[in-house]
Amino acid sequence: MSCLILIGMMGAGKTTVGRELARRRRMRFADCDQAIVARTGVSIPTIFELEGEAGFRRRETQMIDELTREPDLVLATGGGVVTTPLNRELMRERGIVIYLDVPTQVLFERTRHDRNRPLLQVENPRQRIEELHRARDPLYRETAHIILEGGRGNPGNMVRQVEEALARYKADTCRP
Numbered sequence: 001m002s003c004l005i006l007i008g009m010m011g012a013g014k015t016t017v018g019r020e021l022a023r024r025r026r027m028r029f030a031d032c033d034q035a036i037v038a039r040t041g042v043s044i045p046t047i048f049e050l051e052g053e054a055g056f057r058r059r060e061t062q063m064i065d066e067l068t069r070e071p072d073l074v075l076a077t078g079g080g081v082v083t084t085p086l087n088r089e090l091m092r093e094r095g096i097v098i099y100l101d102v103p104t105q106v107l108f109e110r111t112r113h114d115r116n117r118p119l120l121q122v123e124n125p126r127q128r129i130e131e132l133h134r135a136r137d138p139l140y141r142e143t144a145h146i147i148l149e150g151g152r153g154n155p156g157n158m159v160r161q162v163e164e165a166l167a168r169y170k171a172d173t174c175r176p
Contacts, residue, residue, distance in 0.1 A: 002027075002071045002072050002073070002095075003067075003068050003070065003071070003072075003073045003074075003075060003094055003095030003096070004018075004021065004025075004027070004073070004074045004075070004095060004096050004098065004166070005068070005075045005077060005091050005095040005096065005097045005098065006018050006021075006074070006075065006076045006077065006098050006100060007077050007081060007082060007091070007097055007098070007099050007100070007140055007143060007144065008079065008099055008100035008101060008102060008140060008150070009079045009102060009104075009107050009129070009132065009133055009136065010078070010079035010107065010111055011079075011102065011106070011107040011108075011110035011111040011129075012079070012100040012101075012102040012107065012150055012151070013100055013102065013110075013150060013151075013155060013158060014031075014076035014077065014100060015031050015034075015076040016155045017076075017100065017150075017155055017158050017159055017162060018031070018074045018075070018076035019074075019076075020155055020156065020159045021074050021159050021162055021163070022073075022074035024159060024163070025074070025163075027072045027073060027074050028070070028072060028073050028074070029073070029074050029075075029076070030067050030070075030073055030074075030075050030076070031075075031076045032060060032063050032064060032067060032075060032076065032077045032078055032081065033078045035063050035067065036056075036059050036060065036063050039059075039063070040059070044056065044078075047059065053080075057080070057083065057084055060078060060080075060081060060084070060087065061084055061086055061087055061090075064077070064081065064087050064090055064091065065090055068090050068091060068094035068095055069094065075095070077091075079132070079136070080132075080136070082136055082139035082140055082142075082143050083136065083139065088139065088142065088143045091143060092143055092145070096145050096146065096166065096169065097143050097144045097145050097146070098144060098145070098146045098147075098148065098162055098165070098166075099140045099141065099143070099144035099146065099147045099148065100148055100150040100158070101137070101140070101147055101148065101149055101150060102149075102150045102151035103151050104126075104129050104130050104133050106151035106152075107129050107133070107151075108125065108126045108129050111125070111129070145169060146162075146165045146166070146169050148161055148162065148165055
């Protein structure tokens with residue numbers, strides 16, 4: 001498997017960690033949400049407004065299917081990617097899936113001023129993050145080959161943790 005796939009809640013650092021991981025490993029980097037925006041020519045909030053979450057999730061599945069076929073790729077996914085069973089299956093079969101598990105308080109601090117996150121445009125975004133984390137955490141854990149506690153320290157430290165976990169994972173899976 002030459003595709004490394006980062007999953008986790010919005011604000012977990014998937015894009016930041018993914019870019020640096022790809023640079024260090026001399027791999028290509030892709031962000032699923034950014035790829036959808038590039039293809040459609042409109043923002044994620046606009047897709048949600050016009051097509052609803054279901055329409056966005058269909059586009060996301062199509063993009064996951066395409067991107068996970070590419071070799072030597074680090075892929076940052078959207079926070080809700082695991083809500084679709086086919087996405088979970090595609091990611092587990094086609095790559096090494098790494099869950100960046102970040103405390104909800106840290107997620108709230110990182111996302112509270114971001115207007116490009118349609119699911120957080122509610123009266124109580126902190127509560128919404130907690131609800132989403134409760135619902136999605138079991139799906140992230142089911143999908144991931146590697147689970148890392150994140151949210152502390154700088155992105156470089158997180159990338160080192162990912163690289164160390166990958167080395168352990170590969171050593172464990174190569175044993176007879």
